[in-house]
Amino acid sequence: MTSPYAPHTDAETEAMLEAVGADDLESLFDVPESVAFDGEFGIPAHGEREARREAAKLLRRNDDLTEFLGRGHYTHYVPSVVDDLASRSEFLTSYTQYQPEVAQGFLQALFEYQSMLVELTGLDVANCSMYDEATALGEAATLSQRVRSVSGETILVPDHLRDGKRGVLANYADGPGLTVESYPMADGQADIAALAERMDGDVALVYAETPTVRGVVEERLADIGELADDHDALFCLGSDPVALALLERPADVGADVVVGDAASLGTGTAYGFGLGMFVTREEYLRQVPGRLVGASEDSDGRRAYTLTLQTREQHIRKERATSNICTNQAWVALRTAMHAAWLGPDGLVDLAEDCVTRPRDLAERLDEVVGVQAPVHDGHHFREFVAHTDQPARAVVEDLAAEGYAVHEIGEHLIQVATTEVTAEAEDGLVGAIAEVAK
Amino acid sequence: MTTYQQASWTDDDERYEPLLSEKANERVDIEDSPLPEDLTRESLELPAPAEPELARHYTRLSQMNYGVESGPFPLGSCTMKYNPSFTEDIAALPAAAVHPDRPDRTVQGTLGLSHRLQDYLGRIGGMDAVTLQPPAGAAGEFTGIQIAKAYHEHNGDERSEVVIPDSAHGTNFATAAMAGYDVVELPSGEDGRVDIDALEAAVSEETAALMLTNPNTLGLFERDIERIADVVHDAGGLLYYDGANLNALLGRARPGDMGFDVMHYNVHKTFATPHGGGGPGAGPVGVTEELAPFLPDPHVRQSDGGYEYYTPDHSIGKVHGYYGNWPVLVKAMAYITRLGDSGLADASAKAVLNANYLAERIPYEVPFGPSHHEFVASAGEQDAADVAKGMLDHGVHPPTTKWPETVSEALMTEPTEGESRRSLDQLAAAFEAVHGEDDGTLAAAPNRTAAGRIDQVRAARTPRLSWQALDSDE
Numbered sequence: 001m002t003s004p005y006a007p008h009t010d011a012e013t014e015a016m017l018e019a020v021g022a023d024d025l026e027s028l029f030d031v032p033e034s035v036a037f038d039g040e041f042g043i044p045a046h047g048e049r050e051a052r053r054e055a056a057k058l059l060r061r062n063d064d065l066t067e068f069l070g071r072g073h074y075t076h077y078v079p080s081v082v083d084d085l086a087s088r089s090e091f092l093t094s095y096t097q098y099q100p101e102v103a104q105g106f107l108q109a110l111f112e113y114q115s116m117l118v119e120l121t122g123l124d125v126a127n128c129s130m131y132d133e134a135t136a137l138g139e140a141a142t143l144s145q146r147v148r149s150v151s152g153e154t155i156l157v158p159d160h161l162r163d164g165k166r167g168v169l170a171n172y173a174d175g176p177g178l179t180v181e182s183y184p185m186a187d188g189q190a191d192i193a194a195l196a197e198r199m200d201g202d203v204a205l206v207y208a209e210t211p212t213v214r215g216v217v218e219e220r221l222a223d224i225g226e227l228a229d230d231h232d233a234l235f236c237l238g239s240d241p242v243a244l245a246l247l248e249r250p251a252d253v254g255a256d257v258v259v260g261d262a263a264s265l266g267t268g269t270a271y272g273f274g275l276g277m278f279v280t281r282e283e284y285l286r287q288v289p290g291r292l293v294g295a296s297e298d299s300d301g302r303r304a305y306t307l308t309l310q311t312r313e314q315h316i317r318k319e320r321a322t323s324n325i326c327t328n329q330a331w332v333a334l335r336t337a338m339h340a341a342w343l344g345p346d347g348l349v350d351l352a353e354d355c356v357t358r359p360r361d362l363a364e365r366l367d368e369v370v371g372v373q374a375p376v377h378d379g380h381h382f383r384e385f386v387a388h389t390d391q392p393a394r395a396v397v398e399d400l401a402a403e404g405y406a407v408h409e410i411g412e413h414l415i416q417v418a419t420t421e422v423t424a425e426a427e428d429g430l431v432g433a434i435a436e437v438a439k
Numbered sequence: 440m441t442t443y444q445q446a447s448w449t450d451d452d453e454r455y456e457p458l459l460s461e462k463a464n465e466r467v468d469i470e471d472s473p474l475p476e477d478l479t480r481e482s483l484e485l486p487a488p489a490e491p492e493l494a495r496h497y498t499r500l501s502q503m504n505y506g507v508e509s510g511p512f513p514l515g516s517c518t519m520k521y522n523p524s525f526t527e528d529i530a531a532l533p534a535a536a537v538h539p540d541r542p543d544r545t546v547q548g549t550l551g552l553s554h555r556l557q558d559y560l561g562r563i564g565g566m567d568a569v570t571l572q573p574p575a576g577a578a579g580e581f582t583g584i585q586i587a588k589a590y591h592e593h594n595g596d597e598r599s600e601v602v603i604p605d606s607a608h609g610t611n612f613a614t615a616a617m618a619g620y621d622v623v624e625l626p627s628g629e630d631g632r633v634d635i636d637a638l639e640a641a642v643s644e645e646t647a648a649l650m651l652t653n654p655n656t657l658g659l660f661e662r663d664i665e666r667i668a669d670v671v672h673d674a675g676g677l678l679y680y681d682g683a684n685l686n687a688l689l690g691r692a693r694p695g696d697m698g699f700d701v702m703h704y705n706v707h708k709t710f711a712t713p714h715g716g717g718g719p720g721a722g723p724v725g726v727t728e729e730l731a732p733f734l735p736d737p738h739v740r741q742s743d744g745g746y747e748y749y750t751p752d753h754s755i756g757k758v759h760g761y762y763g764n765w766p767v768l769v770k771a772m773a774y775i776t777r778l779g780d781s782g783l784a785d786a787s788a789k790a791v792l793n794a795n796y797l798a799e800r801i802p803y804e805v806p807f808g809p810s811h812h813e814f815v816a817s818a819g820e821q822d823a824a825d826v827a828k829g830m831l832d833h834g835v836h837p838p839t840t841k842w843p844e845t846v847s848e849a850l851m852t853e854p855t856e857g858e859s860r861r862s863l864d865q866l867a868a869a870f871e872a873v874h875g876e877d878d879g880t881l882a883a884a885p886n887r888t889a890a891g892r893i894d895q896v897r898a899a900r901t902p903r904l905s906w907q908a909l910d911s912d913e
Binding site for chain 1: 490504772909
């Protein structure tokens with residue numbers, strides 16, 4: 001089979017070969033015999049319909065479960081208009097905006113995305129994306145080493161942290177020789193006294209999350225910011241755009257960098273596919289990793305947009321670049337901006353408030369169930385909470401899967417339940433199923 | 440010749456399509472929220488367009504943006520080929536949209552698809568094991584270099600340098616530095632390829648790896664690849680393959696057979712996943728059997744009647760918070776399934792044919808050859824950046840300019856297999872037209888695009904990176 005996406009007719013191929021003076025296609029390859037591949041991959045070709053069937057057949061083996069899952073990857077309802085507009089080929093099939101005169105549309109959309117993050121965080125500079133929350137945290141750690149006022153080499157992270165995030169951070173910390181250490185939690189929130197005890201001149205960055213991976217709203221962020229400031233360390237805060245619509249502004253609690261997964265708006269559950277937010281203070285502008293869109297003027301004197309401050313980047317600065325990132329998550333950012341605009345500030349705040357009341361109400365209902373105590377942590381929750389089960393958590397989770405529900409197992413007798421408007425209608429069923437299996 | 444005028448929505452003398460914030464900003468105060476007041480912000484000000492306004496805004500923006508479906512996009516080294524629509528439908532299947540924390544046995548479909556893609560990529564690259572976790576090519580490089588580092592350290596062998604040709608992608612240099620290595624830059628030989636003498640001088644017991652593309656950035660196959668591999672391996676180093684140019688070789692040669700130990704695949708460049716205006720990509724990494732124990736955590740393998748995740752013995756750990764850019768991987772899998780052996784081989788053949796045909800037809804000198812998937816022409820006395828702006832007026836996207844630096848005023852051109860002969864002729868006509876322009880005309884270009892020439896100096900000198908910054912400025 002020839003490639004269906006190469007338009008050449010046989011006659012055209014012949015004419016083109018003649019034009020370049022080649023006998024056949026194979027003679028165009030200047031590959032020495034000794035390394036030439038004369039075998040086969042053994043991958044059969046398919047018609048388009050058959051290729052779709054083949055993929056659907058593979059994926060059909062996924063169990064159909066109603067997911068009450070979160071811990072960093074969330075689903076909110078994404079309006080149809082986001083899919084519709086983001087799928088326009090001028091957006092979807094374009095490249096990085098190296099020729100801004102023909103890429104004003106995407107540049108403006110990214111400029112708007114950056115601006116939304118500036119409003120949500122109260123900080124000055126947002127880049128137009130990192131891969132995900134974990135790699136954004138890794139970049140924040142390396143940023144601390146380029147900031148002159150910071151001298152330490154230790155990165156402090158909360159004890160309640162996703163393993164995946166900790167793992168990625170460890171790889172980013174490896175090159176510059178940073179040490180990653182955990183500080184303890186007290187009832188699901190940062191243990192401020194213990195953190196204060198640990199702080200010294202070797203700390204380069206303190207990381208905290210709100211909500212935490214267990215869904216708890218951190219109540220003493222300003223104290224963490226102050227501790228970091230007192231020791232000339234950066235304060236990096238992890239959150240997401242929905243939570244930021246309601247919770248304290250990072251700028252007001254002394255955050256120097258905000259990271260997080262912004263795909264919680266615009267992209268539903270997609271097996272961990274994310275969008276790394278990276279927002280920081282103006283003073284660190286020239287140390288920011290990744291792409292930045294700025295406003296300028298064109299030859300007609302009208303405002304126009306372009307990628308800017310590219311001397312920070314790998315294609316100019318090579319080994320002295322702020323990061324090796326090239327391809328980012330621009331199209332995911334486009335979707336996030338569309339979704340945020342569709343909601344508007346009212347809709348976004350309503351959604352965030354629902355993320356507070358919904359898990360609270362569900363936890364209350366589960367607390368009534370025999371064999372379950374919920375929530376385990378005092379304090380306010382966002383989207384999710386941890387519950388204690390008298391039965392082993394593993395058995396509870398497995399029995400729930402048999403009933404068609406997925407929740408997290410996070411300890412011997414601890415499960416975690418996340419709920420948003422997307423699972424609203426399934427909550428009754430979940431409560432009933434847990435009542436059956438948790439006795 | 441094709442003529443072209445990009446749509447341009449203009450609001451007044453000051454601006455084009457207004458910002459969302461200029462159209463419909465709204466401030467809401469946070470009152471009576473379910474949280475205590477000291478835990479909430481005071482207010483939030485964001486755009487609040489009604490859906491019809493939103494649809495019109497983004498449709499207008501899309502019209503002021505150029506994609507592969509708009510016209511030829513011969514950006515060298517970026518492989519802007521056509522992105523088949525059906526792959527979008529596969530990535531959007533509800534069964535593909537599961538949460539990453541589901542237990543293995545409840546997501547056998549996802550693991551099965553991942554396993555098959557790992558297997559296919561291994562066959563295509565001649566590699567023994569493949570991880571899908573790196574979310575982009577540069578992340579793949581970082582993964583590969585971290586694997587090399589872990590391998591050396593496991594052998595009690597501390598090495599401090601990575602050798603990289605001067606014509607390599609900037610990401611290679613930045614990646615090596617990120618992993619804590621010193622970069623040794625390798626000057627190209629007179630024929631544009633690796634100079635073996637220079638390589639021997641650069642390689643030592645400090646060499647952790649040599650990073651190389653093949654065909655290289657000039658589109659030339661490194662004919663001495665086996666000797667290059669020997670020099671590096673004899674010094675105890677590893678050979679890293681940057682997969683940026685793999686679209687030139689499908690079915691003709693495999694990195695694994697050339698002696699490479701570790702490689703990344705750019706699924707956008709080779710397997711037609713859309714680039715989305717800058718991303719998302721995916722950068723799977725393939726390794727030899729010897730390096731497989733160092734792959735990221737977790738990795739998929741077959742188990743009794745199904746698939747499971749496991750942690751490789753000496754895993755470098757995580758390079759993405761979850762499993763990488765899953766929807767992008769699904770699209771790559773769909774493309775490979777559609778084309779199979781024969782289609783993939785044909786795609787490479789047509790990509791190479793197109794580059795050779797175009798190189799033959801343009802008026803600019805191409806100092807190095809024979810070309811494969813791309814060629815680097817020289818704009819000669821003209822400014823390559825101006826040449827690019829001039830081409831914009833002819834309804835084509837210009838080549839990559841001023842890089843690699845080994846060719847003066849470089850026009851790095853990669854038409855891909857997706858262009859027909861007619862479209863290549865139009866591209867050649869655009870080169871021809873610009874070649875005949877005087878410097879003044881080119882300096883004033885473009886004139887038929889959504890915006891005129893944009894002032895880069897002003898953008899960098901007074902950075903205004905948000906609408907908030909515009910307000911305080913104006």
